[in-house]
Amino acid sequence: MLPLTLLVKAGLYLIMAISLLAAVASVSLPNIFHAALALALALLGIAGIYLGLQAEFVAVVQVLIYVGAVITLVIFAIMLTNRMADRSTPAKNSLGAACLAVAAGLFSILVRFIRSTPWPETTSAPAPGTSEIGQALMGPYVFAFEVISVILIAVLIGAMVIAKKDNPGEDAP
Amino acid sequence: METLDQIFVLSKKGILDFLGTFLPEWVVTLACVAITIKAIAVLGPVTMMYLTLMERKVIGRMQNRIGPNRVGKWGLLQPLADGVKMLTKEDIVPHGADAVSHFLAPILIVIPSLLAFAVIPFGRGMTPVDLNVGVLFFIAVSSTTTIAIFMASWGSRNKFSVLGGMRSAAQMISYEVPMVLSVVPVILIAGSLSTNDIVLAQAGWGGLKWFVFTPWGFFAFIIFFLCGVAECNRSPFDLPEGESEIVAGFHTEYSGMKFALFYMAEFMNSFTVSGLAATLFLGGWQGPFLPSWLWFFLKTYALIFVMIWFRGTLPRIRVDQLMGLAWKFLMPLTLVNILAAGLWYFTEGAARWLITASILAGSFWLLTKLNRGYTPEKRVYLFAE
Amino acid sequence: MIPLSHLLIFSAALLVIGIYGAVVRRNIVGILLSIELILNAAALNFTAFSRFALAGDQEAGVIFTLFIIAMAAAAAAVGLAIVIALFRVRKTIMSDEINLLKW
Amino acid sequence: MIFGTGILQGLMVTLKNFVTSYFKAPDEGGIFTVEYPEKRLPEKERFRNFPFLLYDKNPENLRCVACDICAKECPPKCIYIVREFDKDGKPLKRPAVFDIDFTVCMNCGICEEACPFDAIYMDHEFEIASADRHAKLLYHRDDLLKSNEYFHKIRPTDASAIDARRREAEEKKKAAEAAALAAQKAKEAAAAQAKPPEPPKPAAGA
Numbered sequence: 111m112l113p114l115t116l117l118v119k120a121g122l123y124l125i126m127a128i129s130l131l132a133a134v135a136s137v138s139l140p141n142i143f144h145a146a147l148a149l150a151l152a153l154l155g156i157a158g159i160y161l162g163l164q165a166e167f168v169a170v171v172q173v174l175i176y177v178g179a180v181i182t183l184v185i186f187a188i189m190l191t192n193r194m195a196d197r198s199t200p201a202k203n204s205l206g207a208a209c210l211a212v213a214a215g216l217f218s219i220l221v222r223f224i225r226s227t228p229w230p231e232t233t234s235a236p237a238p239g240t241s242e243i244g245q246a247l248m249g250p251y252v253f254a255f256e257v258i259s260v261i262l263i264a265v266l267i268g269a270m271v272i273a274k275k276d277n278p279g280e281d282a283p
Numbered sequence: 284m285e286t287l288d289q290i291f292v293l294s295k296k297g298i299l300d301f302l303g304t305f306l307p308e309w310v311v312t313l314a315c316v317a318i319t320i321k322a323i324a325v326l327g328p329v330t331m332m333y334l335t336l337m338e339r340k341v342i343g344r345m346q347n348r349i350g351p352n353r354v355g356k357w358g359l360l361q362p363l364a365d366g367v368k369m370l371t372k373e374d375i376v377p378h379g380a381d382a383v384s385h386f387l388a389p390i391l392i393v394i395p396s397l398l399a400f401a402v403i404p405f406g407r408g409m410t411p412v413d414l415n416v417g418v419l420f421f422i423a424v425s426s427t428t429t430i431a432i433f434m435a436s437w438g439s440r441n442k443f444s445v446l447g448g449m450r451s452a453a454q455m456i457s458y459e460v461p462m463v464l465s466v467v468p469v470i471l472i473a474g475s476l477s478t479n480d481i482v483l484a485q486a487g488w489g490g491l492k493w494f495v496f497t498p499w500g501f502f503a504f505i506i507f508f509l510c511g512v513a514e515c516n517r518s519p520f521d522l523p524e525g526e527s528e529i530v531a532g533f534h535t536e537y538s539g540m541k542f543a544l545f546y547m548a549e550f551m552n553s554f555t556v557s558g559l560a561a562t563l564f565l566g567g568w569q570g571p572f573l574p575s576w577l578w579f580f581l582k583t584y585a586l587i588f589v590m591i592w593f594r595g596t597l598p599r600i601r602v603d604q605l606m607g608l609a610w611k612f613l614m615p616l617t618l619v620n621i622l623a624a625g626l627w628y629f630t631e632g633a634a635r636w637l638i639t640a641s642i643l644a645g646s647f648w649l650l651t652k653l654n655r656g657y658t659p660e661k662r663v664y665l666f667a668e
Numbered sequence: 669m670i671p672l673s674h675l676l677i678f679s680a681a682l683l684v685i686g687i688y689g690a691v692v693r694r695n696i697v698g699i700l701l702s703i704e705l706i707l708n709a710a711a712l713n714f715t716a717f718s719r720f721a722l723a724g725d726q727e728a729g730v731i732f733t734l735f736i737i738a739m740a741a742a743a744a745a746v747g748l749a750i751v752i753a754l755f756r757v758r759k760t761i762m763s764d765e766i767n768l769l770k771w
Numbered sequence: 772m773i774f775g776t777g778i779l780q781g782l783m784v785t786l787k788n789f790v791t792s793y794f795k796a797p798d799e800g801g802i803f804t805v806e807y808p809e810k811r812l813p814e815k816e817r818f819r820n821f822p823f824l825l826y827d828k829n830p831e832n833l834r835c836v837a838c839d840i841c842a843k844e845c846p847p848k849c850i851y852i853v854r855e856f857d858k859d860g861k862p863l864k865r866p867a868v869f870d871i872d873f874t875v876c877m878n879c880g881i882c883e884e885a886c887p888f889d890a891i892y893m894d895h896e897f898e899i900a901s902a903d904r905h906a907k908l909l910y911h912r913d914d915l916l917k918s919n920e921y922f923h924k925i926r927p928t929d930a931s932a933i934d935a936r937r938r939e940a941e942e943k944k945k946a947a948e949a950a951a952l953a954a955q956k957a958k959e960a961a962a963a964q965a966k967p968p969e970p971p972k973p974a975a976g977a
Binding site for chain 3 (some may be wrong): 119122126129130133134136137138142145146149152153156157159160162163164165167168171172174176179180183184186188190191200202203205206209210211213217218220221224225229230237238242243244245246247251254259262264265268269270272274275277
């Protein structure tokens, strides 16, 4: 069965490469609509990596919430805000080169740390299935679960109030 | 009966054993995966072709006309003729259109509908991929079509298609929430997300154990099916491609094979949604005498007949009614339904039926009262008397 | 299974790309996209560590990832609401053109 | 009336229609489409398509006498008639050229009503599509000729009524001729009696 595991590994590395490329594209593409689509591809790649880690539930939730809802939200916002077709305004500000250098430096430091520390090679216990996650959510993490539902309700109402059309408070200058 | 029931599983095992004799072990596992993929890749488009024919025949019969019968014996070759016509039609790309999204949209709309086939249990032991997050996988995959519809509508640089895209995105999102919530009771009772376990949980008593015969199951089935119909942009909810108002919605600027892909995605979606509805509520491949896969296809095609029946009868509903139905009627009903399913889980015997039925009937009545449309006050005519 | 260090390098790369995007982008929606990337990089690390390092409590990392995904969706929702409200008033969402605290 | 019943009634209507379309007879609820080329609906007798010229027994004795009334009456002016002349230039009661342009004719049937000689009638033949509009759809005299038996076949009641009327006219004319002949003879007989007293003398002097 050796070739199969090799195949899976190659697949995972391929997915990593694709999602990195998509991430770079989503950062650098001038047309914001294409950038959002590139981000969707990157997130799908990350969901693939979650599958590689046998965390199926997380992968499916990631696809459902990110690619299904957040990207759609972003595209709605893009359509409501600016005229994408005009190429006149430059997409990136002047800090390009400097930030690139700093980012590369940060990345090299991180890689050096990651390389130097000895990580455990093999995965220890079997992957947590959906039922274990459910038990844990209702068991030790029930407080966090309730807090996050409160936060989501607050966000839900807050976002609607902010984005509502006729806000009496702010009147255009 | 047993062999007929397992005919596909046995034939696949036969092929694998045959391959196993002279191929190394890992190639055989690859072949096993390849056979399943090939089966789905054939099943998908073929069901789509014959669903178009079935739709035109059934709607024809409802309107006292015959439907296609020129090509082939009873019009059986009509889908092939449509396919050839679609292939030979010129493929027009509007000037100034966003080439990337215009080209990618039809592909990205077909992929999720094909992926959705992976978790549907076609028969006993015939679930292509038995994920233990099956139902969630189906919902996640069917939610990604929104992006493809956005790409189609924005890519074809046409006001009608952007309007259609916006409408269909709003509809898809607002009908996805009740759809997901209507599946929760089934998972709660069946105790697992895997479609195969759900079907096994409905076994027994010659079919009376199906979830649709419980009060919460009946409501959940109606809501799931309605949301499924809305998800495929079909029949009463086909606002995105409302021919009368916005030409053809988000696939206005598509012609030739690209349009056929949109068409195929719609029909494959309606097949998979009906298949899942049958699996979750009508006991998938459970059935007394006939082989299991035959039961599955009978139930799925019965549900597809209902979808076509909707198309033959119901007029298109307005956007505000569409949104109102989703958010003000289906959403609260599903939440109450989850409560009812929870109570069903913890009570026993007659009390179980009484409590759940009364809660659901009461909430249904209350919601219809709340949603009673406001009657606009008498119009005041300024000039006309 | 791929070694943990490769996964960490991958998420570090995602983090760096996200930071670069957040700093360099002029369009606020673009900045929000890059922030999504950064959050995803962190979430990936949690699952990776939970699968490799921890012996006992396997679910902690996965649950943390779920919470990060939920929070990221909430943050995106509020961020975009602000962007839409801003666009309605100032007719522009280029970050360097919005430089007045009160107008 | 609970919420969904209106929709259910509507659905029942189409389902009933769907089911009955299989075994109900065409006119009460079944399928009434006739699959045209294979099965055809019998044409009603007064169905009008393009006109044709009538001849009795053989194509030579045409009923049409080229009186040009139908050409004048035809609203879109699609009939063109040229009278036939015999060798020494005397006009004959036959059309040498009788053209009808089927692309112009709107098969209104006015020529049929206007024709005093029962020569032109509306046909039932409608499958006359052709590739070339100008040459093939301009029918000449010989293309338009159709026998009286054909006329009886397609419009039995009208044909028999017309033939009866013609036969009567025939007899009346014969009777009139006979009467005229008789009157003629009687006048000669009377004239002959009135002149016998003076002898026929001038014959020798001329």
